[in-house]
Amino acid sequence: MITSADVVVIGSGAFGASAAYHLAKRGARVAVLERLGLASQTSPRAAGLSSQVRATPSLTRLARRAVGKLASFTDETGQPLRFTQSGALKIARNERDAEQLSREVARGAAAGVEIDFVSIAEAQRRLPILGARGIAAITWSPTDCNVEPSDLPIGYCRAAEKLGAALLPHTPATGFEIGAGGVEGVRTPQGTIATRAVVDAAGGWARLVAAGLGGALPVVPTRHQLLITEPIAGVGPEFPIARVIDANVYVRHERGGLMLGGYEPDPLQVDMAALPPAFDIAELPLDIEVLWRLARSVSEQFPIFQDPTIRVAEHRGGLPTLTMDDRYLAGPLPGVGGAWVMSGCCVGGLSVSPALGEAMAEWILDGTSSLDLTEISTARFAGREADEAALRERCRQAYAAHYRAGRETSAVS
Ligand SMILES: Cc1cc2nc3c(=O)[nH]c(=O)nc-3n(C[C@H](O)[C@H](O)[C@H](O)COP(=O)(O)OP(=O)(O)OC[C@H]3O[C@@H](n4cnc5c(N)ncnc54)[C@H](O)[C@@H]3O)c2cc1C
Secondary structure: OOOEOOEEEEOOOHHHHHHHHHHHHOOOOEEEEOOOOOOOOOHHHOOOEOOOOOOOHHHHHHHHHHHHHHHOHHHHHOOOOOEEOOOEEEEEOOHHHHHHHHHHHHHHHHHOOOOEEEOHHHHHHHOOOOOOOOOOEEEEEOOOOEEOOOHHHHHHHHHHHHOOOEEEOOOOOOEEEEEOOEEEEEEEOOEEEEOOOEEEOOHHHHHHHHHHHOOOOOOEEEOEEEEEEOOOOOOOOOOOEEEEOOOOEEEEEEOOEEEEEEOOOOOOEOOHHHOOOOOOHHHOOOOHHHHHHHHHHOOOOOHHHHOOOOOEEEEEEEOOEEOOOOOOEEEEOOOOOOEEEEEOOOOOHHHHHHHHHHHHHHHHHHOOOOOOOHHHEHHHHOOOOOOHHHHHHHHHHHHHOOOOOOOOOOOOO
């Protein structure tokens, strides 16, 4: 096995794979440790949605850069990625959410992202399954996109390997050598890899990995689910993504059917330390009633989900990590030299991973990144740890209000 690396990346999901690729592209000697199969955990179970108008100019720049890189992914990496620029509709069902849409249109205009209000009739022309009742306002963003989630992390892994990265599936990081100056090595069952830099991109397990490094990471793994129906006559890939703000529900086309997912008020939060070491996300208990409740909450806008003949072809879920302010968590792990974090995906990590991995590679290798990551930096929580109950409650609130008016910090997925 490889015995030394410039950077050891822990985790081969969207975050770790993108970081590994961008580090290797810059000439770093990279090793990727993955406790299970490559790119096999939460990332391939995502919905694959993207959204570019974010809460602030720097978050919007990050999301725009990511969509640009998704669009040119195959040109850049030589790997396949199913990319569909279907655009997105966002639906407000009350005046408060309509005001949120007004602010988003203004922010989009300022950032150069196409987004504007459309009439219900125009929205129905684009999305014929949309019901007209109960809608206060709708925006249309033509450049939003969706991707096949399973293509992305494995594509970055393969591209990183071609650039010389060592991919080590079924090889967990089990401990760390920490010296006076910080990280000196990563222990695995196959031996220790000497390194001065570690990236904790361990998804649901990121907090455990950070604890092993001697740091604290205020994130809570939170179950998120979606369903995909059997094919439905008239449903096609030209259908845009649709999001209903107050219901926290999204709908898009998938494989001739419809995908529905969303954010319930009381999500399952998971203590990874209580799970067996070999736990695989495939074993995560799912609850489809959560999704039917969400579907019922948008029955006026999406009556199609009340059709008794509708059949579920796939029901899947994973464990994104939530932060207290619903923003990503990236940067140096406070207090541990040479340790870096890519976590707090807030159910929006897959789509932003191309730009975040690129920026993290710059930060690690150059000491700074061309995109401003201050708003998502680990530094914002340093020394301000909440107790466990408060952390869980604030992360629950962040999840439950993901699309809601007033939560303009949301990392939209
Ligand atoms: C149903 C669903 C829908 C979603 N929809 C969207 C969406 O539309 N848009 C979007 O952008 N995002 C979406 N997401 C969120 C997205 O999936 C996550 O943001 C993203 O996958 C996070 O990637 P990751 O690399 O952090 O995690 P993961 O993919 O879980 O990767 C982490 C990896 O680290 C490995 N690991 C852990 N500990 C160790 C260790 N000690 N040693 C070695 N390896 C280790 C794990 O085995 C795992 O493979 C969705 C998620 C779900 C579940």
